[in-house]
Amino acid sequence: MAPEHSPPGVRIRGLTVVYRTPAGELPAVSGVDLDLPPGTITGVVGESGSGKSTLALSLLNAVQPPGRIAAGSVEIDGLGDVVALGGEALRRARGRHVGYVFQAAQNSLNPLKPVGKQVLDLGRSHGVADLRGLLADARGLLDRMGLDGARVLDSFQHELSGGMRQRVGIMLALVLNARLVVLDEPTTAVDMITQATILRIVREVHAERGLTTLVITHDLGVVAEVADRLAIMYGGRVVEQGPTREVLAGPRHPYTRALLGAIPRLVGDIGEARALPGRPPTLAGIPADGCVFRERCPLRMDVCETGRPPVVVRGSRSAACHAVRDDDGDRPAVTAATGEDQS
Amino acid sequence: MAVLLRRLAGHVARGLVMIVVVTTISFLIIRSVPGDPLAARYQKLVEQGMAPDAAQRAVEALYGFTPKGSLWEQYVGYMSGLAHLDLGQSLSVPGTGVSTVLLSAAKWTVIPVLAGTLLSFLAGVVLGVYAAIKRTGVLGDVLAISGSLLHGVPQYVLALLLGAIFTTLIPILPAGGTADIMIDPGFSAAYIGSLIEHATLPVLTYALAGYGGWILAMKSSVVTVLGDDFILAAELRGMKRSIIFRYVARNAILPLFTILALSLGLLFGGAIFIERIFNYPGLGLTLIDSINNRDYALMGGAFLLITTAVVVANIAADLLYTVIDPRVRSGGEPA
Numbered sequence: 309m310a311p312e313h314s315p316p317g318v319r320i321r322g323l324t325v326v327y328r329t330p331a332g333e334l335p336a337v338s339g340v341d342l343d344l345p346p347g348t349i350t351g352v353v354g355e356s357g358s359g360k361s362t363l364a365l366s367l368l369n370a371v372q373p374p375g376r377i378a379a380g381s382v383e384i385d386g387l388g389d390v391v392a393l394g395g396e397a398l399r400r401a402r403g404r405h406v407g408y409v410f411q412a413a414q415n416s417l418n419p420l421k422p423v424g425k426q427v428l429d430l431g432r433s434h435g436v437a438d439l440r441g442l443l444a445d446a447r448g449l450l451d452r453m454g455l456d457g458a459r460v461l462d463s464f465q466h467e468l469s470g471g472m473r474q475r476v477g478i479m480l481a482l483v484l485n486a487r488l489v490v491l492d493e494p495t496t497a498v499d500m501i502t503q504a505t506i507l508r509i510v511r512e513v514h515a516e517r518g519l520t521t522l523v524i525t526h527d528l529g530v531v532a533e534v535a536d537r538l539a540i541m542y543g544g545r546v547v548e549q550g551p552t553r554e555v556l557a558g559p560r561h562p563y564t565r566a567l568l569g570a571i572p573r574l575v576g577d578i579g580e581a582r583a584l585p586g587r588p589p590t591l592a593g594i595p596a597d598g599c600v601f602r603e604r605c606p607l608r609m610d611v612c613e614t615g616r617p618p619v620v621v622r623g624s625r626s627a628a629c630h631a632v633r634d635d636d637g638d639r640p641a642v643t644a645a646t647g648e649d650q651s
Numbered sequence: 652m653a654v655l656l657r658r659l660a661g662h663v664a665r666g667l668v669m670i671v672v673v674t675t676i677s678f679l680i681i682r683s684v685p686g687d688p689l690a691a692r693y694q695k696l697v698e699q700g701m702a703p704d705a706a707q708r709a710v711e712a713l714y715g716f717t718p719k720g721s722l723w724e725q726y727v728g729y730m731s732g733l734a735h736l737d738l739g740q741s742l743s744v745p746g747t748g749v750s751t752v753l754l755s756a757a758k759w760t761v762i763p764v765l766a767g768t769l770l771s772f773l774a775g776v777v778l779g780v781y782a783a784i785k786r787t788g789v790l791g792d793v794l795a796i797s798g799s800l801l802h803g804v805p806q807y808v809l810a811l812l813l814g815a816i817f818t819t820l821i822p823i824l825p826a827g828g829t830a831d832i833m834i835d836p837g838f839s840a841a842y843i844g845s846l847i848e849h850a851t852l853p854v855l856t857y858a859l860a861g862y863g864g865w866i867l868a869m870k871s872s873v874v875t876v877l878g879d880d881f882i883l884a885a886e887l888r889g890m891k892r893s894i895i896f897r898y899v900a901r902n903a904i905l906p907l908f909t910i911l912a913l914s915l916g917l918l919f920g921g922a923i924f925i926e927r928i929f930n931y932p933g934l935g936l937t938l939i940d941s942i943n944n945r946d947y948a949l950m951g952g953a954f955l956l957i958t959t960a961v962v963v964a965n966i967a968a969d970l971l972y973t974v975i976d977p978r979v980r981s982g983g984e985p986a
Contacts, residue, residue, distance in 0.1 A: 365887075368887055370886065399889045401889070402886070402887055403887070403888040403890075404889060408884075414884075415881050416880055416884035417884070418881050418885070419902070420977060421898075429894050430890065432891070433889055464978070480888060481888075
């Protein structure tokens with residue numbers, strides 16, 4: 309049981325997840341270290357196939373076959389290492405300790421049952437004695453998120469819009485009072501207004517209920533909007549992480565820089581946005597040795613072919629790049645200063 | 652409720668149009684079948700040694716009428732009879748109404764086919780779920796293969812095989828008929844036991860012939876639903892296995908209800924081979940006899956019964972959906 313007064317922290321160490329393919333077991337996530345400090349919102353950003361959704365599923369030890377967690381640990385306060393959990397203990401942890409919110413475009417509800425009945429199913433699954441109270445909590449959460457809770461509980465999935473479904477998803481993740489919440493692409497496939505609403509709700513609910521939150525997204529804008537901390541994933545590895553403002557103001561890893569450079573601005577020449585050349589690696593195309601990003605990297609050196617880039621930690625930030633090590637002196641210092649100016 | 656009634660009214664109107672159209676087509680087809688029922692009867696009497704003149708008179712006396720008039724006049728006469736729920740007189744069973752003949756044959760078809768279909772549906776659905784869950788294991792493979800095999804074997808081959816096994820190799824079941832003729836029909840244990848004994852082989856054939864289709868359909872439906880997002884979502888919310896199983900089963904069985912309703916509609920006409928093999932005097936056998944005897948009225952009546960049954964089954968399937976699938980229920984109204 310998580311102590312009621314403080315949100316849980318999460319420590320991911322050396323997490324490696326492999327998928328069984330005809331070509332052997334290939335890593336979708338390899339050797340990831342990541343901390344989710346208690347009470348923070350952490351954003352994980354990456355392209356399709358970067359391993360970010362696999363990482364999110366690992367927090368619930370729910371990597372789907374043919375994938376499996378091959379190594380590493382995911383320590384959650386109050387739960388212990390979820391990689392070691394199984395059977396009933398794992399099932400009880402899901403939903404009760406860790407809430408998982410699906411992508412809005414996905415149909416995460418049983419199409420044949422009204423939302424309220426599914427809340428009851430959830431309650432029965434977790435041995436909630438006061439089912440009436442659970443429904444009241446659900447209604448309260450939906451009302452809090454700007455919906456007509458009573459009506460939504462009587463509705464079927466097909467009667468709800470994308471934005472409403474997403475809020476129902478958040479309600480289902482929180483209604484059992486989970487303090488750790490994982491949101492997988494919470495704003496994908498919803499319009500801009502809904503996106504802004506959902507992000508506001510995520511921020512507010514996070515603060516009100518004292519949560520530790522992990523947001524998975526491919527959109528740096530989403531992370532800039534909500535996250536305290538940011539981790540950039542590429543080819544199954546975290547290539548850079550740190551406080552959001554600092555990383556966005558002074559990116560160290562060439563991939564982070566390229567991502568920021570690719571964002572079109574509202575003002576100025578559209579031509580200033582530089583698309584990142586090449587494609588993200590497929591599962592089979594991830595190089596086994598050296599740096600995963602080297603094929604698309606402007607700073608590629610000989611050492612990138614052979615040596616896995618060491619994680620360079622400075623303060624609360626880290627980056628995994630041979631070039632960053634060489635940079636050591638001036639650029640990061642400038643970056644840090646810029647970060648402070650903005651905060 | 653109003654939605655349901657409006658839907659029902661629309662279905663009934665469309666169903667009636669469908670029945671009229673199909674009846675017209677089958678009327679035309681029946682009348683264009685070569686041969687003449689009176690000529691056939693005359694031929695039979697002559698073959699039995701009756702003098703040609705006497706045979707001619709006997710035939711006309713027997714039927715009391717000959718189909719006269721143009722095709723159009725016959726059609727109008729037939730349809731107006733139908734409008735009064737009069738299916739006409741049987742030509743091959745003189746003096747008996749078509750509806751009487753059909754009704755007495757129907758019980759020998761409807762009850763065994765219904766029993767067989769429901770048995771195969773239950774077995775197929777339950778084992779289909781199992782085959783889907785164990786699809787990577789040996790048992791799943793065995794179940795799927797058994798489905799494919801039985802689905803591929805024609806009904807009449809199954810009937811002959813079962814007949815050979817249970818009446819000849821291991822003679823424990825009667826080879827044909829509906830009951831032992833030595834037992835007086837009535838509400839006695841002996842008669843009912845004999846009825847069941849005689850119905851066993853036909854029912855078993857229907858059940859085995861249907862089972863393959865059900866198990867394959869259910870397996871693929873379950874596999875599809877298992878891959879749906881909401882099942883993973885339910886797992887990640889820590890739902891109990893028993894609840895997730897109910898989610899899967901209820902979603903997976905939906906498409907099978909359409910097939911079930913349609914196959915129940917077809918049960919009025921789909922047993923021709925089986926009834927011949929087991930000499931079971933149901934609708935299929937009646938239809939064959941009526942065709943051999945060029946009994947236009949009986950043929951028309953049998954086709955009408957099959958058409959009506961299919962149309963009614965379609966309507967039933969659709970109404971059933973409004974009850975079991977909320978997405979259909981609110982269809983047409985703003986979400």
